[in-house]
Amino acid sequence: MRKIEILLVEDNPADVMLTEEAFEEARIANRLHVxxxxxEALDFLHRQGRFSDVPTPDVILLDVNMPRxxxxxxxxxxxxxxxxxxxxxxxxxxxxxxxxxxxxxxxHVNAYIPKPVSVGEFFDxxxxxxxxxxxxxxxxxxSVS
Numbered sequence: 001m002r003k004i005e006i007l008l009v010e011d012n013p014a015d016v017m018l019t020e021e022a023f024e025e026a027r028i029a030n031r032l033h034v035x036x037x038x039x040e041a042l043d044f045l046h047r048q049g050r051f052s053d054v055p056t057p058d059v060i061l062l063d064v065n066m067p068r069x070x071x072x073x074x075x076x077x078x079x080x081x082x083x084x085x086x087x088x089x090x091x092x093x094x095x096x097x098x099x100x101x102x103x104x105x106x107x108h109v110n111a112y113i114p115k116p117v118s119v120g121e122f123f124d125x126x127x128x129x130x131x132x133x134x135x136x137x138x139x140x141x142x143s144v145s
Contacts, residue, residue, distance in 0.1 A: 004030040004134045007057035009041045009074065010092075011066040018119065019061070019092075022126035030134065033057065038069025042077065045084055057087060058139045062109075064093040064100050072100070075107045086140045088133065092125075 006023070010016050016034055023032050033054060035041045041060070044051045060078070064071040071091060079085045088110040093100070096114045104112050113129070116122050133139075 004059070004139075005055045005057045006030055006032045007041065007044060007060045008032055008034045009036075009038065009060065009066070009071065010034065010063045011036045012063070015063070015094075015115070018122060019126070022123045023130075025123065025126075030130070031055075037066040038071065038074030038077075041074055042069075045078070059133055060087055060089045061092045062089055064091060064095040064104075072103055072107065075104065075109055079108045088137075088139065090129070090133070092129075 008016065008019055010019065020032060020034075023030055033044065035044050041062075043049050044054055045057075047054060062071045062075065069077075071093065075089060075091075078087070078089060085108075091100075091104050091109050091112045092115060093113075094115050101112050113125060116125055
């Protein structure tokens with residue numbers, strides 16, 4: 001079984017560390033790649049600069065509130081791109097603002113998951129994410145090389 005490639009777009013170092021720990025505990029083979037804002041994510045997805053040899057992610061985990069290019073701006077760009085729009089994008093964010101939820105779905109996000117407050121609940125969310133998105137759902141084959 002090949003490893004599932006996950007791109008985490010998150011600017012908060014504590015949330016990055018927590019997410020890395022949660023995925024390390026996972027039973028499903030995965031490789032977590034981290035970038036810190038939408039601009040870096042586009043470089044990663046277009047394999048520019050230091051990202052020239054990275055794989056195409058199977059799933060993108062995206063925060064809403066980030067510098068330079070926020071999650072909603074990045075989501076709009078990705079869903080308008082014919083080569084990238086099929087990659088499932090899950091908002092994993094502290095934002096519970098109704099307008100962020102509505103705007104995300106208007107822009108065709110695949111799921112919107114508010115980050116839980118406690119570490120234990122966060123680990124439960126990651127386990128549920130992995131069970132659903134990485135073990136049950138048929139992800140699109142890579143069409144981007």
